[in-house]
Amino acid sequence: MTHKRKAAPIVGLTAAALVLTACATSERDEPADTGTDTSTEGSDSGTFKDVFTFGGAGAPVTFDPYYASDGETFRVSRQIFENLIGITPGTADLEPELAESWEPDDSGLVWTFKLREGVTFHDGTEFNAEAACANFERMFDQNEVGEGAAYYWGSTFGSFKSDAANSLYQGCEPTGDYELEFTISRVTSKFPAILSLTSFGMQSPKALEEGNANGIERAGEALAYPDNANNPVGTGPYKFGGYDEATRTVTLDRNDDYWGEPAKTKQIVIRAIPDESTRRQELQAGGIDGYDLPNPVDWQGLTDAGMKVEVRPPFNVFYVGLNPTNNEALLDLRVRQAIYHAINREQLVQSQLPEGASVATQFVPDTIEGYNADLEPYAYDPEKAKQLLADAGHSDLKLVFAWPSEVTRPYMPDPQGLYDAIRTDLEAVGITIETVTDPWGQYLDKAYTEYDAHFLGWTGDFNSVDNFLASFFGNLENNRFATNLQDFGAELSAELVAADGIADEAERTAAYEEINRRIMEEWLPALPISHSPPAIVVSSDVEGLIPSPLTAERFDTITVAGGN
């Protein structure tokens, strides 16, 4: 081979590189000032960094929260969008946000909202009554695909325009530039609290129209979102800066025209890091400034390493669901009570759950109106459990008892550990356990029909007993406890509907307290185990994070020390 021939590939490659370089130009406006790894610090504004980088557990499903039901979408949406009604930071209580006040008429069906003036969307469109009503009309008027995808509207308002008569939503009418009337079909404890759901954030009517917001379609066996879902325009403290799929990173830029206190940090970057241990390592290495739901076993280690583990007030319940579909023994109250008495929940909470967890006395946490403070926890009493089983004629009780693999939930940080502890307790009173474990998706389906006992739980969406109890037992024909087979099932569902419809708050609270008592003392359709506080962790440089019991933190109060 001659030297010429040897050099040919090198010359060719160099020429190709030159040609490529000539036709490629940087689309970047300026040299990077937003680097988030340890090698590229952000530029500074005094003593604080310009960028707060957060490790999410996944990428957002969509940037239109109306079609979403996942935490990662909502984490991003909460920074961009605001609702008529907000949540007081650090609590589950309602507070004015884009509406300054709201008032029902005497019937409780027509609500007048007075809106905040001087608010504009990120695209410059004015926020007013017309814009707010355009949003609700857009949510109501969905095509068939949209109806299937809009989980939160379906769960709260029931029906869409195609079945208007059965919808809680009956209309939104502007009665002035900054005043509107919102009509509902029946009195419900959920209203107006449901308007605080992230899914119902106010979007720019101009962006909705230009992005053909309701043009959601089917594409193969999945959905095709319209342009609006890639161009979220709200009124919140941060504007959408972009999403880079190649690095799975969302960038949010401060909205300098924000009507309220401007965000303290110029930019938020949310990186999708699905693996929890990688999130922890990134935090330790300085690649991110915080992440959600650290594993409780890491809390101490993270604290020792100088991180701030912010424990949220528990607003959830973890329960053992019982389902008599394939096991008639579970139709007997004594059997259900026996199982409950057999579980050493005090020990379980101390050994398996993080600090701040508590033994549940009922299906709702104690911060909710309607919580019954008089209820005592079922005592751990194996002898009583054996006696109850004997009385019921089920001393040889067998249970198909399932736990979900490959998943942790805020209320259930270590399903296998919890399962092992509970199974040991149940076997100690003579119950034969057939262990089943299934992956999460399959598990959720099978809990309806195939398992005698299973683990699940719930984190509240807003401060409402109904959000917990009606989700569990409200749908008589279709719930994971098959209460339709129990003699009390219909009564329980009816009581929940009746209490939900009481307009007077004090009267309603009393009704829910009584339902909570009857559920625990008379019916016991399932076994509430514990309330467990989920945590969020940030580096020692981060100040101003307010942990939310709803896991609904806004990042506009955050500063990150360390700028030059």
Added chain:
Amino acid sequence: MLRYIVRRLAQLVGVTVVLSMLLFFWLRSLPGGPVNAMLGERATPDQKARLEAVLGLDQPLHIQYVAYVGRILRGEFGNSSAVLPGADAMDIFLARFPATIELSLVAVTIAIIAAIPLGYIAARRHGSILDNATIVGSLVGIAVPVFFTAFLLKYWFAVKYGWLPVSGRQANLGCTRITKFFILDGLMTREFDCAASALKHLILPSIALATIPFAVIFRITRASVLDVVSEDYVRTAEAKGLTNRVIRSRHILRNAMLPVLTIIGLQVGSLLAGAILTETVFNYPGIGEALVSSFRGRDYAVLQILILMAAVVFVLVNLIVDVLYAVVDPRVRTR
């Protein structure tokens, strides 16, 4: 030769059709479906059933298959339901594929650069301490699972000493994307900080991934060189008084490279398997990571595309290796 290539490509079409059919039915026989992942734990059976009906997932499988084939013939590969919901599955493949190629290329390059010279030297110094040490080293490379190597590398060099990034593919620098090969993009657009960041993110995953092909290439090179050096033509070359360099390059390495080339081609399959683990450990957004997340979320469209394209790439790479084989070995050409 051309006829041979055409025949192999025709076989590829057949393989793809059969595989797509198997994939379709296998995926749908898996428990749990995409709707669970889409609506989450709170959805009631009614809500799931409604969405399943909307997406046609309530139809009998053979009807779903006919619809699927119809869509494929129209060039519609379907949208993602979990990896990047709403995005075209093919776009996801095209976005993720360069990441895995970039990772694999660097890994294979590291493996070849390290393994062939080491294999040659080990063979030429057969029985020496160096020979034994490299054999033990390659055994470790084969025996230790790649995710463990990846985890160790990550812990020491990223978490403990902070020399390299823990995870990801590039820092958030607002880089321009052209080919989606980040190093190349950075060089082309003169965004050198972007290229440097991509390279830094590549070092640990590619070293971890390189351990498998390194061990195999090293052992094959060593064995092959040992075979070749005892051949008559090498002795003849030595007797002719040719320089060591000429003997090494023309007579030993060229002949010893045939099995090595084959093995490099075959390593592509194990590289993909290794990439799944490496990408997961380093949260590196390539094909492997997408395979894991699409499997978890039962993202049918993305899973189908990824597996099909992986199969196509595997077959094509083997074809290329076979052609290269013919280039290197004149005997193959004449057959």
